[in-house]
Amino acid sequence: MSGVIPHAQPPPDPRHDKPVHPQSLWRWRHNPLYRYTDRLQGWIALALLLLVPVLGLGAMFIAGGAAQHHYRAAAEHRKETLxxxxxxxxxxxxxxxxxxxxxxxxxxxxxxxxxxxxxxxxxxxxxxxxxxxxxxxxxxxxxxxxxxxxxxPMPDAQIRSRTMGWALIAFVTVTLAGAAAYRCATVVLRRRNLAEWDTEWAETAPRWTTSP
Missing domain, CATH: 2.40.50 (OB fold (Dihydrolipoamide Acetyltransferase, E2P))
Structure with a gap:
């Protein structure tokens, strides 16, 4: 056989061979094919799943409170000066x-x-x-x-509407930031996994492709 080393191929997706079990969705489940980066990706997903709602609610209250204070102060100032x-x-x-x-x-x-x-x-x-x-x-x-x-001066109904708008914007911003962070993490970890597969395949392939 030729001594040319073929390109490394990632392992087959086990989902193609058997039905997906709910526990298989957890990347930190024991599996000999999983690398530490796979489990790391799972922990990142779990951390973001828990943190994003909490941070989003916190951002809603902070942004909403700041907006309400700003608009009410502006309305009071106009009442005093007009x-x-x-x-x-x-x-x-x-x-x-x-x-x-x-x-x-x-x-x-x-x-x-x-x-x-x-x-x-x-x-x-x-x-x-x-x-x-x-x-x-x-x-x-x-x-x-x-x-x-x-x-x-801005009426109370308009102040409430704008306050809710800024609170919603804050929550959506935190959610999108969390999704973007997870996407970046998965891209980085996937590239690292592929690089490691190439390195390990370069060491293993000669034993499979070289004639005795």
Whole structure:
């Protein structure tokens, strides 16, 4: 036979030869074909399976608490620096094509209003108002120190929504980081396994392929 050493081939997958037993899913189960890297991969999987939910929940509480504190502080600051006053429409606001619908209740149209700023001066400006309001109807607006209409402080419902959003983002981020860590570990360990198979096959193959 030729003295050329064939390429090393990994051992056959035992799943092709017999049904998969639930215990065979644990990589640290006793098996003569398993290497320490296989068991290491199993321990990494178990560690991540236990740690990711705990770290994810912790990240949710931390991110959610920080977001809630930030948005509430910003809302309180706007309440302290802005002035809430009553404004009167100078013209009729546009009507909605579907009065009384859910969309109509959420829709706002720009309209010109007249109001008094903190210095007592009468001003006119445009602000968003519900559809269908007639001239002379009043709405509340928030005015800054320069007398310009400003965005109102964030309501509690919006603060809760954004807080939950940041908490969810934190949990998903930790989960994806755990999945990425496991993927990197499996790639590194697999390359190490293949390199070891090549080395051992180079030592064993000559005894199989060389004629006596």
């Amino acid at each position: 002035h809430r006053t009553r404004a009167v429409l100078t013209h009729d606001a546009p009507g909605h094509p579907e009065p009384g619908s859910a969309e109509a209740r959420e829709t706002r149209y720009p309209a010109t209003v007249r109001f008094t700023d903190p210095d007592g001066r009468t001003r006119t400006a445009k602000t968003d108002v519900p559809p269908g309001l007639g001239a002379g109807r009043s709405v509340h607006v928030w005015v800054d120190k320069d007398g310009a209409i400003a965005e109102p």
